[in-house]
Amino acid sequence: MTAHSHTDQPALTKNQSLVYDALTDAKAPLSAYAILDGLREHGIRAPLQVYRALDKLLELGLVHRLESLNSFVACSNSECGARETMVFAICVKCNKVSELADDRLEAHLGALAAADHFTVHAATVELRGICGQCRSDA
């Protein structure tokens, strides 16, 4: 496993910037097609333009994919670059996502897997529940 870092980024291309800005402006995860719809007036016309930009942004660690939603979020945790495994807490009420870091979780998962003779390369950890704000409102 190799921790990436998104310090010292290469400049983003036009399409990459459009997609990245769409995600950073959004208050919740966006699907590729939602991004597409939001960028039509900026000249983005086809899914592939979005998916290619997303591929690059994922590779740079600027964006994460939420498997359980088939959607994408801009990275919001400065510690992300230093860790392998991030946890995404997805509020089922307001759809906001918190990106949580924990030093021990990766070790915990690694040990659990090792007991089954399994070597972990990557982990997907997505929590569904209620965020603090929505709990207060209720």
Place this chain on the structure above:
Amino acid sequence: MTAHSHTDQPALTKNQSLVYDALTDAKAPLSAYAILDGLREHGIRAPLQVYRALDKLLELGLVHRLESLNSFVACSNSECGARETMVFAICVKCNKVSELADDRLEAHLGALAAADHFTVHAATVELRGICGQCRSDA
């Protein structure tokens, strides 16, 4: 959160049994459409027949969905019914999946979320890596 139990099951209907048997016979996760293709000669003709059976089997806890693969597996861990959070270790080489249980993981994730004032209802934990058998073979 409510732990389910799949002891004392209601009898499965024909379509539910067909889908469940397809998954228990498979050595790796199957997509809904792969199940569909495998059951055409048994009279299953449309995606919805598969998805409806899967919905019921998921509700009964007999089957799990792997979000990162858009696929489904038969439950293979007897402790599953007693726990909220299972871990799926997916071998990228042979595609086999181990379903792992760990008492402390749920608490660990709950505490991590609670520090962010988030209340967990459900968790998706999927590991990608190499299983013991494939590691030995290499």
Place this chain on the structure above:
DNA sequence: ATTGCATATGTTATGGTGTTACACAATAAA
């Protein structure tokens, strides 16, 4: 400057995943 290469872009078409809407059948309960 020109060649060569890697990367990014644009477009069309296609394939994989999942649901909506509607009609009908089987089962179980009152």
Place this chain on the structure above:
DNA sequence: TTTATTGTGTAACACCATAACATATGCAAT
């Protein structure tokens, strides 16, 4: 036996993602 619930069948559709091919752009190394 009426009613309610659950399961089934079919068609059409919507959403997610990639393949194939052509073109363009940036950046070396000569």
